[in-house]
Amino acid sequence: MILQVEGVSKQFGGLQALEDVTFDLPEGQIMGLIGPNGAGKTTLFNCISGVYEPTAGRVIFRGEDITGVKPYYIAKKGMARTHQIVRPLEELTVLENVMVGACFGQEDYGLREARHVAEEIMGFVGLSERAEQLAGSLNVGQKKRLEMARSLAAQPYLLLLDEVLAGLNPSEISQMVDIVKAIRSERDTTIIMIEHVMHAVMNVSDRIVVLDYGKQLAEGTPQEVAENAKVIEAYLGDPKLAERLLQEGG
Amino acid sequence: MSEAPASSSTSGRTAVDFNALTRRYAGLFLPLIIVLGLIAWPSITGKDITRETMFTVLLSIALASSLNILLGYTGYVSFGHVVFFGLGGYVGIYLMSVQGWSLWLAMAAGGLAAGLLAFILGKAILRLRGGYFALATIGINEAMRATINNMKIFGGPVGMTLNFQIYKDYGGAAQALWLSFYILSAVTLVVVIGSFFIRTSKFGLGLLAIREDEDAAEIMGVVAPNAKTWAYVLSAIAPGILGVLFFFKNGSIEPAPAFRLHFSIEMIVMVMLGGQGTVLGPIVGGLGYQSLRGFLLTNSIFKNIQLAVAGGLLLLIVLFVPRGVVGWLRTRFPKLRRVLI
Numbered sequence: 001m002i003l004q005v006e007g008v009s010k011q012f013g014g015l016q017a018l019e020d021v022t023f024d025l026p027e028g029q030i031m032g033l034i035g036p037n038g039a040g041k042t043t044l045f046n047c048i049s050g051v052y053e054p055t056a057g058r059v060i061f062r063g064e065d066i067t068g069v070k071p072y073y074i075a076k077k078g079m080a081r082t083h084q085i086v087r088p089l090e091e092l093t094v095l096e097n098v099m100v101g102a103c104f105g106q107e108d109y110g111l112r113e114a115r116h117v118a119e120e121i122m123g124f125v126g127l128s129e130r131a132e133q134l135a136g137s138l139n140v141g142q143k144k145r146l147e148m149a150r151s152l153a154a155q156p157y158l159l160l161l162d163e164v165l166a167g168l169n170p171s172e173i174s175q176m177v178d179i180v181k182a183i184r185s186e187r188d189t190t191i192i193m194i195e196h197v198m199h200a201v202m203n204v205s206d207r208i209v210v211l212d213y214g215k216q217l218a219e220g221t222p223q224e225v226a227e228n229a230k231v232i233e234a235y236l237g238d239p240k241l242a243e244r245l246l247q248e249g250g
Numbered sequence: 251m252s253e254a255p256a257s258s259s260t261s262g263r264t265a266v267d268f269n270a271l272t273r274r275y276a277g278l279f280l281p282l283i284i285v286l287g288l289i290a291w292p293s294i295t296g297k298d299i300t301r302e303t304m305f306t307v308l309l310s311i312a313l314a315s316s317l318n319i320l321l322g323y324t325g326y327v328s329f330g331h332v333v334f335f336g337l338g339g340y341v342g343i344y345l346m347s348v349q350g351w352s353l354w355l356a357m358a359a360g361g362l363a364a365g366l367l368a369f370i371l372g373k374a375i376l377r378l379r380g381g382y383f384a385l386a387t388i389g390i391n392e393a394m395r396a397t398i399n400n401m402k403i404f405g406g407p408v409g410m411t412l413n414f415q416i417y418k419d420y421g422g423a424a425q426a427l428w429l430s431f432y433i434l435s436a437v438t439l440v441v442v443i444g445s446f447f448i449r450t451s452k453f454g455l456g457l458l459a460i461r462e463d464e465d466a467a468e469i470m471g472v473v474a475p476n477a478k479t480w481a482y483v484l485s486a487i488a489p490g491i492l493g494v495l496f497f498f499k500n501g502s503i504e505p506a507p508a509f510r511l512h513f514s515i516e517m518i519v520m521v522m523l524g525g526q527g528t529v530l531g532p533i534v535g536g537l538g539y540q541s542l543r544g545f546l547l548t549n550s551i552f553k554n555i556q557l558a559v560a561g562g563l564l565l566l567i568v569l570f571v572p573r574g575v576v577g578w579l580r581t582r583f584p585k586l587r588r589v590l591i
Contacts, residue, residue: 049469075471083469089462091527100459103452104471111452132584150470 001060002027002158002190008047008057010040010214017043018214020057025158030184030191032205032222034198036235040214041194042084045160048192049081050074062157078106080151081160084194086143090136094127095119097135098149105154117153125149125179141172148179152187159183161193165200173197180204198236198245202226210235222246277591278446281530284537285311285442289435301431307540309496312438312488314520314532315445320485321518322526323454324478325461326376327384329514330391334364334489335496336508340398342494343410343503348403353420357433357494364490365483372479379464388511395509409504430499434492441488446529448484449591457481461527512557519564525574529591534575539563 003025010018018040025031033041046052048059050071058067066074080101089097095118102114102121109117122128125145130138135146144164151159161180165173177200183189195201201208202222210217210225212234218225225231226246236245288308292301317331338360345351345359375386399407420426448454456477459467468474497503516539524535539560546552546559571578580590 051465051469071468072471072473075469081469083466087463087466089459089466091462092458096455096458100455100467100472101470103455104459104467104473106471111455114452154471 001025002062003048003192004058004060005044005048006058006060008044008054008059010043010047010052011055016214018047018054018211021211021214021216022057023209023216023219025190025192027157027190028184028188029206030180030193030204032201032208033192033194033211034196034201034208034225034235035211035217038213039211041211042162043214044211045081045162045192045194049079049160072104075105075154076108078155078157079160080105080154080156080158082144082147082151082162082164084162084166086140086147088135088138088143088146090134092135093132094122094135094138094146094149095131097146098122098127098153101150101153102155105156107155114153117155118149121149121153124152124182126175140167141169144168144172144176145179148176152183152189156189159189159191161191161195163194163196165195165197173200177204202245273588274450276588277450277529278443280589281442281446281533282439284530284533285438288537289438292431298427301427303540303544305431305434305499307537308434308438309492310517310520310536310540311533312434312441312492313517314524314536315438315441315529316485316488317517318485318521318526318528318532319445319448319457320481321521322528322531323449323457323461324481326478326482327518328387328482328485329384329518330387330389330511331485331489331517332509332511332514333387333391333394334368334486335493335513336391336398336505337367337394338364338490338493339497339503339508340404340410340493341490343412343497344404346416346498347410347412353433353494353498356498357491360494361487361491364486364493368483368486369479372482376475376478376482391509391511391514395505398508399505407505409502409508411502412498414501427499430495433495437488437491437495442529442533444484445532446591449529453477453480458527512560515564516560519560519567522564522567522572522574525576525578525580528574528576528580531574531576538575 001024005021005023008018008021021044035041047054050069053068058065061077061079066077089100098118098121099114102109102117103111122131125148127142127145127149130142138146148164165176168176180191181204184191193201205222207220208222208225209219210231217234218228218231223246288304292304317328320326320328341363342356342360345356346353371390375383378386398404404410417423417426420429456472459470459472460474460477464474520535520539521532523538524533525531543556546556552559567574573581576590580587
């Protein structure tokens with residue numbers, strides 16, 4: 001198991017954002033995390049990556065308890081993430097942005113190696129021509145790819161992708177889905193992805209966890225989840241829609 | 251480059267290495283030329299007045315470049331940076347006048363004291379962000395002034411005066427003025443070169459990431475609390491050393507001139523004018539600001555309101571050229587970025 005989430009809860013004042021979330025993630029899988037807006041998906045990411053300390057429960061990463069450890073130490077242990085709302089380092093170039101990921105992540109590269117790694121990764125996500133451009137001048141699709149490149153440059157064991165497809169047009173979505181698939185096949189990186197674009201997440205994921213009001217509503221293969229009555233009621237809505245989504249992906 | 255024939259082995263390689271070196275250090279070229287020119291000027295003219303003018307300019311450049319490590323690279327505005335200058339001055343003058351230490355040891359102690367204060371403060375107040383940090387730095391400067399004002403060993407509100415005999419060890423008063431100038435020149439060179447190496451290092455990349463988005467930087471593994479503290483310490487050491495030198499040359503120290511808040515603000519103006527976050531910026535800013543100030547002080551209309559002009563200047567920079575002269579040039583001429591680092 002690369003990640004074990006054991007009974008994680010998070011409370012903000014009177015609001016129970018997460019309640020007793022538990023799952024194991026084996027190495028090499030892609031796990032989809034879905035649920036309605038406000039279900040607690042990003043909060044769960046924040047609890048895993050150290051931005052928040054869970055109110056209760058434990059997070060175990062590669063056999064080590066990382067509950068309450070600061071985000072920068074977790075990053076160095078080999079976890080990387082992207083942000084739902086992109087956070088480029090605007091006044092730095094695309095190359096420098098990716099180098100930050102490489103320099104301070106799991107591998108702790110020096111500047112020279114970081115540049116090589118960054119160049120390779122920019123090629124991988126298709127940002128090579130933008131290397132010397134300031135990150136602030138990229139469009140949304142490119143900024144999403146920059147987020148991806150930065151997190152990949154750290155050579156993480158586990159990658160948390162927070163809605164990397166949101167705001168992209170259909171052709172950008174299929175590009176990005178290809179990148180996600182390539183990450184797993186070429187880089188051996190385990191992935192958890194939060195996603196609202198259903199056909200993509202159903203198609204890419206090995207397993208899906210569904211959150212609703214901070215609670216774990218269901219867990220299983222995309223097929224099982226799509227047929228789960230509770231999930232259909234809370235999130236997918238129309239039972240036939242779920243089937244169509246699966247077909248669209250296939 | 252990869253198309254080069256295999257035969258041109260040795261000569262080809264040295265040429266490439268030379269190019270790589272030029273590229274690597276291109277950003278150091280202009281800063282060094284300007285600073286060395288300013289250092290050489292008094293020797294060329296041979297006039298004491300030129301030396302005094304250049305002393306002020308180089309002091310400004312060294313202080314602004316130091317502040318730039320925190321303000322420009324890390325993105326934290328310190329409104330009370332003069333506290334390190336004043337503290338260093340007090341520690342140094344005390345050690346020289348009361349304990350009989352040499353100037354060299356006193357300067358080392360002044361730098362150390364300033365660095366230590368920054369380290370402790372860094373742990374305490376660098377958790378604050380934006381305006382709150384800036385406010386805290388003002389508070390610290392005022393608190394330090396009030397404290398020293400009430401400390402008998404530092405002479406209280408009267409301060410301390412160096413015995414004139416002390417300059418004998420440095421070849422007499424006239425010679426000591428030249429010596430001070432050369433020490434300042436050396437410190438300024440070290441600060442500027444240091445600033446370049448910080449800017450182009452991995453540590454510097456981490457600082458820039460913090461400046462742009464501290465939370466995102468932490469997620470990427472930049473240990474922000476440590477990096478910020480070290481940036482603060484590095485930005486405090488030279489002001490501490492220069493405080494000793496300045497008040498040694500001055501011959502006396504008092505709380506009010508040592509912890510003058512508007513001196514801090516002038517440092518910020520210089521960094522902003524030249525271009526925060528660049529190596530060259532504080533040099534251009536220090537030179538530009540002191541030239542302007544020299545003009546204003548000798549002008550009958552402006553001489554009493556020169557500080558108001560500094561305030562107005564800061565306002566205009568923030569409104570219209572927030573990146574300063576060098577920043578503006580970098581945006582305007584992207585090709586020059588390698589030189590205008």
